Amino acid sequence: MIQPARITVVGGGSWATALIKILSEGNNHIRWWLRSSHDAAHIKQFHHNPSYLSDVQINPRKVRVCTKIKDALRDSEHIILAVPAAFVSDALQGIKPENLAEKHLISAIKGMIPGRNQLVTDWVEEEYRVPADRIAVIAGPCHAEEVALEKQSYLTIASQNLAFATAFAQLLNGRFVQTTPLDDIYGVEYSAVMKNIIALACGITHGLGYGDNFQAVLVSNAMQEIRRFVDTVYPMLRDLSASAYLGDLLVTAYSPFSRNRTFGHLIGRGYSVQSAQMEMNMIAEGYYAVKSIHEINRQHEVDMPIMEMVYSILYEKTSPALATNALKSLLK
Incomplete structure (x- = not known):
């Protein structure tokens, strides 16, 4: 037995x-x-x-x-x-x-x-x-x-x-x-960390009034950022279209259950970080993670404009509208 x-x-x-x-x-x-x-x-x-x-x-x-x-x-x-x-x-x-x-x-x-x-x-x-x-x-x-x-x-x-x-x-x-x-423990774990940051970006832009067309481009570009970063810090053969990577990104970026998306939405609507945290009464992991990824990337210098946009808004107090407007020309 x-x-x-x-x-x-x-x-x-x-x-x-x-x-x-x-x-x-x-x-x-x-x-x-x-x-x-x-x-x-x-x-x-x-x-x-x-x-x-x-x-x-x-x-x-x-x-x-x-x-x-x-x-x-x-x-x-x-x-x-x-x-x-x-x-x-x-x-x-x-x-x-x-x-x-x-x-x-x-x-x-x-x-x-x-x-x-x-x-x-x-x-x-x-x-x-x-x-x-x-x-x-x-x-x-x-x-x-x-x-x-x-x-x-x-x-x-x-x-x-x-x-x-x-x-x-x-x-x-x-x-x-x-x-x-x-x-692929490191690829899965880094992807899980980074998808929360992308969900923040999706929430911010949604709070600013951007629609589904923009978000689709944002998420597809974000997947490329995740690929560049993960392949740099822990290179191995992996399929990032699998559910542990792409699937987890999609559900966090789009779902109303996503606390990171909700947190970002409040920031996009004009809430301060502190007031957004008080409103939610829950932890949005992406808030802390984006600072860590930003600092790790000083060594690797991977091109990650979406990550940097979120960091600049949350930690450098850049206007969400100005930061998103600067990002638009970098997306494809």
């Missing part, structure tokens, strides 16, 4: 809640760490997250809720990180490399470590000495809101260790989720 997988999900937001729902479909023992003691107590009593995706019912026979991170990690084989990149270090506060020995780390974070300009997987490997063949990422295209509604969804699991990616993908496969393993 196959033993149930022991999995910990770190994070209390919408994507963490969606992953809990997906994992609960299978034969898994799940621990769920949340920072908020209020939300944890509510879930234990009422079996749903009061703050995110509150319609998702949590199965108490399969899911054990924790607020102490060491308790959450102790007996698990697989640790899924599903908190914003800016807060992952705080979430793992007090955790040492020995606490993660022999465990697999899976990043469901589509951002970079601010200030260090590191992918989450590189940070985990360096900070906690987790071997690369025990690290993976979860990529889309997949919105948490559609998982909650059990709409057909697709996930890609990427790792340098394809056997691990394949085995973990099976844990997520289910009634309404289909998974694909890949060995």
